[in-house]
Amino acid sequence: MVPDLSVDLAPNNPRELxxxxxxxAASGCFGYGEEYAGIIDVQRLGAFVSKGITPxxxxxxxxxxxxxxxxxxxxxxxxxxPGIRGFVKKYPALWETWTVPGIVNISAESVADYANMAAILxxxxxxxxxxxxxxxxxxxxxxxxxxxxxxxSAEVTQAVRSVTTLPLIVKLSPGASDIAAVxxxxxxxxxxxxxxxxxxxxxxxxxxxRKPLLANQTGGVSxxxxxxLAVRMVYQVAAAVRVPVIGMGGIMGLYDALEFxxxxxxAVQIGTGIFVDPGLPIRxxxxxxHWLEQEGFSSIDQIVGxxxxxxxxxxxxxxxxxxxxxx
Amino acid sequence: MPAxxxxxxxxxxxxxxxxxxxxxxxxxxxxxxxxxxVLSVERIMGDxxxxxxxxxxxxxxxxxSGQFFNIVTRFSGSxxxxxxxxxxxxxxxxxxxxxxxxxxxxxxxxxxxxxxxPGDRLAMLGPLGNSFTIPGRAQRLLMIAGGVGVAPLxxxxxxxxxxxxxxxxxxxxxxxxxxxxxxELSSHIEYVVATDDGSRGHHGLxxxxxxxxxxxxxxxxxxxxxxxxRTLRAVVDPLRINRRPRTQISVERGMxxxxxxxxxxxxxxxxGMIASCVKGPVFDLDQVVL
Numbered sequence: 001m002v003p004d005l006s007v008d009l010a011p012n013n014p015r016e017l018x019x020x021x022x023x024x025a026a027s028g029c030f031g032y033g034e035e036y037a038g039i040i041d042v043q044r045l046g047a048f049v050s051k052g053i054t055p056x057x058x059x060x061x062x063x064x065x066x067x068x069x070x071x072x073x074x075x076x077x078x079x080x081x082p083g084i085r086g087f088v089k090k091y092p093a094l095w096e097t098w099t100v101p102g103i104v105n106i107s108a109e110s111v112a113d114y115a116n117m118a119a120i121l122x123x124x125x126x127x128x129x130x131x132x133x134x135x136x137x138x139x140x141x142x143x144x145x146x147x148x149x150x151x152x153s154a155e156v157t158q159a160v161r162s163v164t165t166l167p168l169i170v171k172l173s174p175g176a177s178d179i180a181a182v183x184x185x186x187x188x189x190x191x192x193x194x195x196x197x198x199x200x201x202x203x204x205x206x207x208x209x210r211k212p213l214l215a216n217q218t219g220g221v222s223x224x225x226x227x228x229l230a231v232r233m234v235y236q237v238a239a240a241v242r243v244p245v246i247g248m249g250g251i252m253g254l255y256d257a258l259e260f261x262x263x264x265x266x267a268v269q270i271g272t273g274i275f276v277d278p279g280l281p282i283r284x285x286x287x288x289x290h291w292l293e294q295e296g297f298s299s300i301d302q303i304v305g306x307x308x309x310x311x312x313x314x315x316x317x318x319x320x321x322x323x324x325x326x327x
Numbered sequence: 328m329p330a331x332x333x334x335x336x337x338x339x340x341x342x343x344x345x346x347x348x349x350x351x352x353x354x355x356x357x358x359x360x361x362x363x364x365v366l367s368v369e370r371i372m373g374d375x376x377x378x379x380x381x382x383x384x385x386x387x388x389x390x391x392s393g394q395f396f397n398i399v400t401r402f403s404g405s406x407x408x409x410x411x412x413x414x415x416x417x418x419x420x421x422x423x424x425x426x427x428x429x430x431x432x433x434x435x436x437x438x439x440x441x442x443x444x445p446g447d448r449l450a451m452l453g454p455l456g457n458s459f460t461i462p463g464r465a466q467r468l469l470m471i472a473g474g475v476g477v478a479p480l481x482x483x484x485x486x487x488x489x490x491x492x493x494x495x496x497x498x499x500x501x502x503x504x505x506x507x508x509x510x511e512l513s514s515h516i517e518y519v520v521a522t523d524d525g526s527r528g529h530h531g532l533x534x535x536x537x538x539x540x541x542x543x544x545x546x547x548x549x550x551x552x553x554x555x556x557r558t559l560r561a562v563v564d565p566l567r568i569n570r571r572p573r574t575q576i577s578v579e580r581g582m583x584x585x586x587x588x589x590x591x592x593x594x595x596x597x598x599g600m601i602a603s604c605v606k607g608p609v610f611d612l613d614q615v616v617l
Contacts, residue, residue: 031588035605039359039586051590059600066583066591071406073583080590080600224406252406275583276399276411278452279360 003292004299005285007046007266009244010129010167010192017129017167017192019046019101019267021285022300023257026248026271027052027105027131027171028077032091033098039278044285046267047101049131050091054106055113057083062215067204072223072250073272074202076216079107084117092124101128103169106160109139115159122164129167132160134186135175135198147173147198150185161190169246172196172237174226179233180240180311187241195246195269196237197230223272224250231259238264239311252277254287261300262307359455361386365447366425371511373504375431375475376441377417380449384424389454390416392483393577393609396426396453397585400436410583411452412436415479415550415608429478455585456608459483459548459575461490469544469572471533471559472498473551477507479577480550488513495519495540499533499551502526534558541566547574549612557617574612578603 010017025048030036033048042048060080067074081087087104095102104121108114114132121127134147134156146152157170170186172179174197183194199220204213212218230249238245247265250272251257257268270281288300297303363380371377397411418427432438443449459479461468468487470480477498487494494516500506503526509518520528521536529536534555541547541563549559556576563574580603582592587605594603595616601607 029584029588031586035584035586035588051588060590060593063593063595064581065593066410066581066589068408068410068581071409073409075583075589075591077590080593223409272409272583275585275589276409278584278586 001293001298003289003297004301005046005289005292007244007300009169009246009267011244013165013167013192015165015167017047017101017169021046021288022261022267023281023285023288024048024103024246024267024269025274025281026269027133028075029271029274032087032094033100033102034094036274036278040282043098043100044282045100046285047103047128049103049105049269050087051081052079052105052107052133053081053084053087053117054079055084055108055117057081057086064213064215065219067213067219069202069204069221069223070225072221072225073275074204074214074219074221075199076214076219078216084120088120088124092126096126098126102126103129103131105131105133105171107133107136109136111138111140111155111159114156115163118160118166119163122166127166129169129192130160130164131169131171131195132156132191133171133198134182135171135173145173145175147182148176150176150178150181153182154185154189157186157189157191167192169193169195171198172233173198174200174229174233180236183237183241187243191243193244193246193266194237194241195248197226197233197249200226200229222250224252224256226250227256227259231263234260234265235263235308236311236313238305238308251284252280254284254291257284257288258291258303261303262305264305264308266301266304360450360452363449363451365443365445365449366423367445368443371429372431372475372477372500372507373502375429377427378430378440378443379420379425379427380451382424382426382451384421386454387419387421387424387426390419390426391454391458392416392486393458393479394454394456395479395608396428396451397455397582398428398440398452399450400439408435408439410436410581411585412440413455413579413582413585413604413608414440415482415577416454417478417481418485419482429475429481431475452585456604457606459577459609461487461492462546465492465545465572467493467543467545468495469537469540469547470494470496471537471547471549471551471555472496472507473533473549473555474500474505476549476551476555476577476579478550480548481507481511483548484512484516488515495544497521497533497537497540499523499555532558534562537562538566541572544572547572547612548576549574550577553579553617556612556615560612560617563612570613575609576612576615577608578610578615579608580604
């Protein structure tokens with residue numbers, strides 16, 4: 001029997017976010033879908049997420065915007081995008097001709113702006129869902145990142161929830177000091193699903209010029225280098241919430257993706273991996289099906305969270321682990 | 328005691344069910360990815376190499392000068408260095424269905440590529456980007472190359488000679504050893520050189536010897552480091568009439584995706600921030616903010 005790869009990322013929402021398979025192209029790494037249309041069979045993906053859309057168009061940061069780091073990269077694109085009005089003028093009509101679900105990632109610097117964008121998207125055709133990027137500075141709170149604070153994250157989620165019935169994914173920031181608390185807060189505020197992790201804030205210094213390499217000083221770290229952090233946070237969040245969790249961070253192949261599913265992810269997103277290996281997401285769909293069949297599973301649902309027996313973090317536990325390692 | 332050491336790349340080292348891949352970029356399975364074999368390696372321009380690799384006939388046949396390929400520069404199973412490296416084509420060979428790239432070890436990716444030997448496999452993505460264009464009425468072409476920036480201009484000069492255009496090819500390098508040997512260019516081309524140390528040709532920059540050729544030229548092409556473009560503009564602008572001749576430059580940017588998705592390689596132009604991998608790497612010098 002061919003294993004069933006389909007997943008529903010919004011089981012509590014009548015509008016559903018049912019995907020044929022659990023492999024999603026991540027925001028920022030897949031443009032608006034059309035960029036990869038001539039390179040891979042975009043329609044075979046479970047879904048894709050647009051670049052981050054903002055209330056107004058943005059030119060983005062100065063160059064350099066990307067720096068390679070050990071087994072990873074730093075990016076500070078600066079949300080270059082046509083703005084919500086520019087977006088709706090072009091992409092819903094294009095996406096309507098596609099079978100693959102398109103999810104829109106939104107970023108803003110105030111609660112009202114998030115809600116205004118969501119209200120506009122609610123009236124558009126061919127939008128399968130909204131992914132809220134809470135890793136943005138909250139101008140009303142002196143630029144403190146929404147996603148680092150459970151209450152601020154919940155406030156954004158609640159405001160967006162109140163203006164749209166679209167399936168709502170909140171993309172968590174790994175910079176939060178208690179990411180499980182943020183996850184619970186956005187679940188309570190009406191999130192249909194939670195995706196994580198966004199990039200980690202990092203820096204690299206140009207020793208010769210005695211300056212940061214990125215024009216923006218800081219950027220987001222992604223790629224295989226961050227995978228263990230991502231797996232830990234997905235495991236931790238999956239143990240804390242009931243809504244579906246979408247895992248991402250450094251997935252470069254089948255076994256990376258399986259780590260996320262076993263930790264409790266219902267679906268995965270591929271970001272940086274697509275840059276270096278455009279065929280990866282499509283290959284992953286086939287590899288997943290093959291692996292499930294080989295291991296005797298009839299659906300992807302059957303492996304979600306089976307390595308997750310609750311998240312434990314405490315000093316005695318850590319000490320024991322070090323001792324066991326003979327350090 | 329700790330268990331036996333495992334690969335620092337975690338789970339991928341113990342994947343028994345994943346098909347073996349020849350290079351770090353994954354199996355070709357997309358329309359612009361292909362697996363390529365290194366056919367020959369030849370020393371050139373001092374410490375650089377000409378790396379000739381196999382390519383599908385359809386790729387070679389439709390390739391235009393200035394286009395580039397994103398090449399994986401690491402072994403299978405390794406994720407470091409992670410990003411592909413963009414290389415424009417030095418020469419395309421239809422008869423042997425192969426491509427030649429000019430590689431100088433500079434960073435980790437190019438150093439890995441410079442160590443390849445015949446028989447090695449490479450994961451290629453391309454051709455990517457736009458290309459140089461030779462306008463129908465442009466008979467006299469001036470090409471200006473800085474160091475390894477010479478690569479796409481060699482292919483362009485081949486095209487130009489095939490189209491019976493007149494070409495003056497100016498190259499600048501640090502020293503004589505860093506110059507392209509004249510036999511690499513068609514004998515129909517006038518080849519002018521400049522070296523920083525004066526060991527061959529003009530003692531100084533390539534942009535210092537082009538003054539006489541600018542009024543002659545119908546179109547100018549340049550590829551080199553970014554400061555060269557600033558100097559070029561300063562030299563060419565006062566010599567132009569009605570903004571002619573126009574100058575096409577190939578801009579080098581570090582990039583991630585190569586297909587316009589990440590917007591990490593943008594060039595600031597008079598029309599905004601434009602992805603150099605899709606709308607470039609060739610730009611009109613007048614439209615680039617330097």
